Every structure is written in C-alpha cells, then in structure tokens.
Amino acid sequence: MSAIDDLAGELARLPGIGKKTALRLTYHLLRQPKERGLRLARALEVLAERVHPCPVCHNPTESAECAICSDPRRDTSVICVVEQASDIGAIERSGEFRGVYHVLGGRLSPLDGVQPEDLTIGHLVRRATEPAGVVREVIVATNPSVEGEATAMYVQQKLASCGVRVTRIARGLPVGGDLEYADGVTIAQALNARRDMK
C-alpha cells in the first residue's frame, strides 16, 4: 500500500468523496508545497484531540463550555433543540434567535437502529425541568422530515408533563421559493398553517 493509495483511501471514506475525487485531491496535494498538507493534518489532529461536546448543550467546543452557553447575553430560558451541531450555524446565521441550544446528536430512526437513549433527550428533559421555572420554552427545530417529525413528537411527549411550553418551527413555502415547483405536502402544510393578514 503506497502513501498515495493510503491517503486516497482515507479521503474516499469521507461522505460525497469517491475514489476518483480522492485520487485527484491526493495528486493535487502532491503538487502543492508540503506545508499545505501538513497544515491540513494539524487541523485534523486539533479537531480530534481538543474538540469535545459542550457539557451543557452538546455543541462541539474547545472550551469548558461552548461559545453560546458561556455568552451571558444569551437567554437561557429558551432552548432550541436541533438534530446536529451543524444546524446551529444555520439558525445563528438567521440572526433571529437569542436563546440557547440543545444538540440531540441525530434523530430517532428505528430502521437505522437509533433509539431514544442514543440521543441526548434525557439530558434535555433534565435541563428543561431542573431547577423548575428557569426554562420557559423549548423550540423543537428538528428537520421537517419523517424522522425529524417523529423525533419532535417524542421530545414533545417527554416534556408534556413538565409545564414547559414546547413549540415547533413553522413549515411552509421557503422564502424565494416558487409555488409551481413546491411539492404537495409543503403546499398542504403552508395552507394549514396560514395566518390572518393584518
């Protein structure tokens, strides 16, 4: 096994990178100054060695707590529940949310063997209820897919008896979307969730 095949093999294990692309990237790196490849190697090592889930919300961080949980300006009475840490970036970019997050680490999927105990749902329930009265609202922002909806329902049931308001992000037509090309389920949900215009 040569160093070239070895690196191409490791790259090809990344999602969306096939064997040909992996080989092309490897030859690309061979044409670059070797510092380029070493900087990438160092960044991978730092990620593997220093980054760990935030003990409060499971967002990956290098610090004791993540940047959002340790920000005193964030409203800790509202928790936004997401499937993956990468979803936090998408919500932060909207600039619409000043609360804190909770990363489930996936969504319920019996077919893939993902059970409730594989997610951080138990931890979320403790966060939302202890001490009582601190958390006012849990916004469930799992994906609008079959599994994301099932996960949202499960979270809602777990929190139903806790006296915490549980909300779900709205579904409807995406801004800039085209009615002509929207699928029927999206249009049905956009109709059901219609609001009075004032």
Next chain:
Amino acid sequence: MSAIDDLAGELARLPGIGKKTALRLTYHLLRQPKERGLRLARALEVLAERVHPCPVCHNPTESAECAICSDPRRDTSVICVVEQASDIGAIERSGEFRGVYHVLGGRLSPLDGVQPEDLTIGHLVRRATEPAGVVREVIVATNPSVEGEATAMYVQQKLASCGVRVTRIARGLPVGGDLEYADGVTIAQALNARRDMK
C-alpha cells in the same frame, strides 16, 4: 479562529470543495471516532514527508526510484511523456504500454505564467539523448487541449535534432462514443487520421 473553522478552512482550499462542503465534512468527522480523523492526518503527513518525485521520471514515489523505473521488465527505450503524474495511472490501466514515463509537471501556458523552464523538458531531452542510441521513441501523451498540443509541439521541436523518433497519441472518436454527440473538431481529426481497413 476555532478548530472547526480552522479545519473547514483548510479543507475548503482543496479543489472542488466549497465552504459548505468543508463544514459538512468537518462536522462529519466530529461525529466519527477520533481515530478516523487521526488516520487521515497521519496519511497526509506521510504523503508530505516521504513522497518525492522519482529522480528519473518525476513520478511521485516513496522509494529511491518509482515502481515503474525500477521494474526491470519495462522497456526503457520508449518514453511516454505525460503532463501530470495522475495521467500515468490512466495509461497503465489500458495495459497497452510497457515502456517508461516522463512527467512534465504541467503544460505550457503563457497566460498562467507556465514557461518551458517550469516543466521538466530539459531533463527529458537529456534522458532521450544521453547516452545516445538507448532511447528509440518518445510518445507525447499530453492532453488533446490547446495547451497540451502546444506543449507537444514544443517537446517535438526540442527533440527534432536528436535523432529520436517522436510520436503523438492518436486523436479521434472515443471508444463507445456516439458520432451524433461528438464535437466537430473531434470528428475532423477522426476523419484526417482515418486508416485503411484490411
């Protein structure tokens, strides 16, 4: 700069990997056992530290000479000239060539500032002529692009006075290709290079 942004930034410098893909790959690695990322880091280090161009043909290798140059069964009287080391794999897969290679390290491109002295053409001329009589043929297998053709012509001119036969790989319709969808230039070259059927 966080470890996540740092790795995503390094990944985004690879060709064909944008910022979104880089971030997706980074979060993918965060969900994997950390050995995965470390193995990729190690493979990158080995590539950067141990792989160097073969002193004979400029094909990257970890040994003193590359696997092809050090294979006694290869015919060293025929040199196939390619732009990039990655082209060697394509030719080897054809199973049609038993000679040796010479990697130019690119193609002439005045617009990109690639001059003859940036390529290994001088070394190729020495290989083809010293000692005299060893090399019988140089097959120029640069790409059938404008720059590849210009590079092939330059190589041919440099070797013209050396008494070595210089040939160019044939252009024509690709096997399995469809005449209906072939471009005019390819069809013109396929017509010009027509051969008698026996």
